[in-house]
Amino acid sequence: MYELSKRVSYLKGLAEGLGLKEESKEEKILNEIIDILDEMAEVVCDNEVAIEDLEDYIFEVDEDLSYLEDDVYGDDYEDYDDDDYDYDFDDDYDFDYDDDYFEYPEEDEDEEEDSK
Numbered sequence: 001m002y003e004l005s006k007r008v009s010y011l012k013g014l015a016e017g018l019g020l021k022e023e024s025k026e027e028k029i030l031n032e033i034i035d036i037l038d039e040m041a042e043v044v045c046d047n048e049v050a051i052e053d054l055e056d057y058i059f060e061v062d063e064d065l066s067y068l069e070d071d072v073y074g075d076d077y078e079d080y081d082d083d084d085y086d087y088d089f090d091d092d093y094d095f096d097y098d099d100d101y102f103e104y105p106e107e108d109e110d111e112e113e114d115s116k
Contacts, residue, residue, distance in 0.1 A: 004041045008034065
């Protein structure tokens with residue numbers, strides 16, 4: 001993310017070259033915006049490094065899991081079908097996705113009169 005930091009530095013140079021009056025409102029706002037952009041560029045750069053580290057870690061865990069699966073299941077692991085164990089939770093409830101609300105079962109009229 002060196003490119004982002006480089007662009008913020010370029011923006012700082014442009015702002016200094018504008019020749020705004022010292023302590024003018026415009027200069028204060030522009031400098032504050034540039035400072036915020038600079039901090040954001042640093043955070044983005046740090047996040048990219050952390051993401052790369054996590055990607056490496058996940059790759060290593062995936063490899064370890066693959067070795068473990070081979071040790072536990074052997075060659076028979078590929079014969080298992082995960083679809084045999086899938087359960088569809090939507091079948092238990094009557095949820096109308098178009099209206100975004102849950103439909104409760106209707107009560108009998110006799111039950112409504114008894115509750116009054």
